[in-house]
Amino acid sequence: MTCYDKFRSEQAVTSDTLINVILRDGLGYDGIFVSDYLSIGYKGNDPDSLRLTAALALNTGNDLEFCNGDNYQYLPELLEKGLVSEQAFENAVKRALTMKYNVGLFEEGYGMHERGNLDSDEMRYLSYMLATQSIVLLKNDGVLPLSGTEGSIALVGPNAAAFCAMIGDYTYPSMSYFWHGNEMDPESPHIVSLREGLVDRLDGAKLYYSRGCEWSVPGELTLNFGGDPRIKSLTTGLIPKNETTDWDKAVAMASGCDVIIAAMGENPALCGEGRERTGIRLPGQQQEFVSALIATGKPVVLVIFGGRPQSVSDIADGCAAIVQAWYPGEEGGHAVADILLGNVNPSGRLAITYPNYAIDGQFSYTNGANSDYVAYPFGYGLSYTTFDIASCSASMNGNDIEIVCDVRNTGDMDGETVLQLYVSPDSINPQDIKPIQLKGFVRGGVAKGETARVTFNVCADQIASCVMPSGTPGKDAYWLVEGGTYLFKLGFSSQDIRKVVPVNIKEKNRRIAFDGRQKLITDVRWKSGR
DSSP states (O other): OBOSSEETTEEGGGOHIIIIIIIIIITOOOSOOBBOTTGGGTTOSSHHHHHHHHHHHHHHTOOBOOSSOTTGGGHHHHHHTTOSOHHHHHHHHHHHHHHHHHTTTTSTTOOTTOOOOTTOHHHHHHHHHHHHHHOEEEEESSOOSOOSSSSEEEEESTTSSOGGGGSOTTSHHHHHHHHHOOOOOTBTTBOOOHHHHHHHHOSSOEEEEEOOSOSOOTTSEEETTSOOTTSOOSSTTTSOTTOOOOHHHHHHHHHTSSEEEEEEEOOTTTSSTTEEESOSBSSTTHHHHHHHHHTTTSOEEEEEESSSOOBOHHHHTTOSEEEEEESOOTTHHHHHHHHHTTSSOOOOOOSSOEESSOBTTBOOOSOOOSSTTEEEOTTOOOOSSOEEEEEEEEEEETTEEEEEEEEEEOSSSOEEEEEEEEEEEOSSOOTTOOSSEEEEEEEEEEOTTOEEEEEEEEEGGGGOEEEOTTSSSSTTOEEEEOOEEEEEEEEEETTEEEEEEEEEEOSOOEEEETTSOOOOSOEEEEEOOO
């Protein structure tokens, strides 16, 4: 899908450089291109502009128009006048029909409405497993895992009983509410809130609940496409019915419990397409509410929901534990509860750098650098056990690099970890090679006290840099593998490197044709139980 924006100097939906030079000719992409909704009409909605952009988009290689056909309704006329290439039109039709054939739309009796049960027990279990592996434990002073059999737990916060905190804005319930004005239905499919998940999992421990504070405050959210009447208010239709919000009552209740779970963060009204918040802290007065909870002296477990990281540096030190739950899906309440109670050992890792604060109102999603800007680095995530790399070696086998290491569970609990392989240039002039790049990762389980042997097979082509003599990735572009020494680094985050192995690429600089796609996934073998 091409976007609304420009690619370099060209509108993406009509960009020959993007669609043809890079993707089709350069990387060998043979699928279809579709426009983002209404993006072909970027020059205006009058008929002449729609005709112009329709011809530009189709001739460039944009096969399908989403969503109303405002532009492509003129294709018959444009073909008749010779303004649209018959070959480009035929190619678009062939690619569309090929896609339909490949997904089975031409099979007898098949219809898109006959999709089967998308909420089967198997699908719910898959959703649950995806959630447990995605949730990231950011901090734990020893309060986790919680006891499910004794003591008292206070569950507070706007996302404590909110099913909408489990799903993003492009899920069916959110789309139905925000785009069509229907009431969000937590039973279509059934969405498990954190409160429900804890009730289902606790076995003797007492659970007390009070909402405590709202998600947001007026004026914090803007809509960057000029305002949309389909976005009601920030809370209407999202708060469970018959709920009340009493700050003092929630804090008083929490102060009488053994531990506090503060379920904070965003929801699809605050975090989704077209929503722009004024900052990256917890929205509204949530941070002040968590501060009031910390002041009770009871251990606070902060659980953050939403589709992006939110800066919690002002309250992180006061929290006994911090869990980034994201939008964990329909089984999210069970998944978070099982991690909090130790039924599942957390193993999620950050796919972005988590910021301490914003820089000029923004923050980067890259690896980041060692600085006070980074709260938690790329690849980071804690477990209820500990892991180490006992040994590591590397060898060359033709054009492949084999790296073998032993991962040991040094803690007191069985668990999974995500071993990460990075590479850095050493004795070479690396052109466009970054100081550290992720080249492979693997998830695997290791029982306490045991060791798993992990083997990475890395093609040397993966350390190539792109050379563009003309300044753009055109016909003269090529990949270059420079001879020299590279440092292969194994660890559990981009800043938690445990072993470094130098590998010397002895051959002189080697060119690879630009039409050869780099291998994106390193071949990995994980052998447990050693």
